[in-house]
Amino acid sequence: MEEINKRLTEKIQDNIYKNRLEKIKLRGGKSREELIKKANTKII
Amino acid sequence: MPEIEEDILERIDALALNITENRQKGLLVLYYPEEDGEVVIDDISDIDDELRRCFGASKVDEIDILIHTNGGSPDAAYRIVQHIRSIANNVYILVPFHAYSAGTLICFGTDKILLGTFAALSPIDIKLKTENDNSDEIEENDNDDEIELIAIDKYIEFVKYCKKIIEDAGMKTNLEDALLVEMVKQIGAINIGSFFRERELTKYYAEILLSDYMLKDIPDKEKIIDYIIEMMVFKFPSHEFEIDYNIAKRLKLVVENMPIDLSDKTKSLIKLLEEAMENGLICRYMGNRYRLPFFRLYNIREE
Numbered sequence: 001m002e003e004i005n006k007r008l009t010e011k012i013q014d015n016i017y018k019n020r021l022e023k024i025k026l027r028g029g030k031s032r033e034e035l036i037k038k039a040n041t042k043i044i
Numbered sequence: 045m046p047e048i049e050e051d052i053l054e055r056i057d058a059l060a061l062n063i064t065e066n067r068q069k070g071l072l073v074l075y076y077p078e079e080d081g082e083v084v085i086d087d088i089s090d091i092d093d094e095l096r097r098c099f100g101a102s103k104v105d106e107i108d109i110l111i112h113t114n115g116g117s118p119d120a121a122y123r124i125v126q127h128i129r130s131i132a133n134n135v136y137i138l139v140p141f142h143a144y145s146a147g148t149l150i151c152f153g154t155d156k157i158l159l160g161t162f163a164a165l166s167p168i169d170i171k172l173k174t175e176n177d178n179s180d181e182i183e184e185n186d187n188d189d190e191i192e193l194i195a196i197d198k199y200i201e202f203v204k205y206c207k208k209i210i211e212d213a214g215m216k217t218n219l220e221d222a223l224l225v226e227m228v229k230q231i232g233a234i235n236i237g238s239f240f241r242e243r244e245l246t247k248y249y250a251e252i253l254l255s256d257y258m259l260k261d262i263p264d265k266e267k268i269i270d271y272i273i274e275m276m277v278f279k280f281p282s283h284e285f286e287i288d289y290n291i292a293k294r295l296k297l298v299v300e301n302m303p304i305d306l307s308d309k310t311k312s313l314i315k316l317l318e319e320a321m322e323n324g325l326i327c328r329y330m331g332n333r334y335r336l337p338f339f340r341l342y343n344i345r346e347e
Contacts, residue, residue, distance in 0.1 A: 009053050012097075012340055013326050016090045020330055023086060031084070031334075 052320045059313050060342040069106045075317045075338040076113035077327045083116025083146040094341040106134035115145025122249040125153030139163045140310035152253040157299040160307040165287040167280040268296045
């Protein structure tokens with residue numbers, strides 16, 4: 001069985017937070033869903 | 045971090061590892077906060093990080109998913125479960141309390157659903173938030189801008205019913221024009237169009253998942269799949285309709301009740317996660333209306 005690593009769960013959740021922040025930053029503060037919707041409205 | 049709070053995370057890990065040990069397979073916990081948590085496309089890369097952390101580039105024979113969600117994007121649900129399937133040959137899903145809507149769609153992509161005592165799934169009818177540019181500023185009554193597609197279906201039934209009553213009384217009427225115009229005015233023509241488009245997509249996802257995974261070995265599966273989709277996507281009366289073990293069994297989904305011990309443990313795990321969230325340890329807010337999920341894969345030690 002995997003050993004209990006006190007900090008691992010905390011670290012994983014922190015990484016999720018950092019990943020999302022990074023993505024939001026790259027998308028100019030918008031969610032992926034918002035950007036897809038915006039892109040789709042421009043299809044001709 | 046205060047000791048008592050740190051203890052919650054340890055208790056979460058200990059309980060999850062206990063479930064892992066009893067079930068003898070890895071346990072992927074997908075916990076979405078009930079308030080402001082939702083399944084979104086960005087979840088896939090975080091789930092992938094967890095799968096890679098534990099399994100590297102290898103595939104595994106089987107895995108359990110433990111899920112708790114009120115729903116979210118059907119596109120995300122479809123892609124999350126497809127991604128998990130690309131790594132695990134057999135997938136079982138544990139639902140301690142509920143996996144509604146997009147959570148139910150994820151269940152369709154597994155081999156078996158194990159429901160906790162009084163746990164439930166829900167229809168996968170579409171519920172869309174209508175667009176509002178100031179959505180971050182609206183803190184209260186935020187359900188007011190949500191509409192269920194089934195409500196539109198029922199309204200159209202109501203219009204037909206009204207017309208029939210009047211015509212049965214020997215009168216002529218164009219009442220339906222006024223009623224339908226009013227509906228389009230309230231919801232918006234574009235919104236109605238996207239409702240129907242989303243429903244077709246959801247139906248398509250459900251067909252693929254049921255056919256390729258949950259019902260893959262069932263003879264005559266096409267008929268069963270058509271029936272499940274008809275009920276889950278079109279017929280059940282409301283998004284909030286609860287599909288318990290008995291209804292799920294009637295629908296011919298591959299479903300079992302969890303043994304009581306497993307049910308108790310998985311429910312306790314969800315309660316601990318809620319406690320950790322309330323203490324600000326997990327599921328941080330990003331903006332005013334979106335809260336992060338908790339993901340963690342607990343793996344059995346390789347022999």
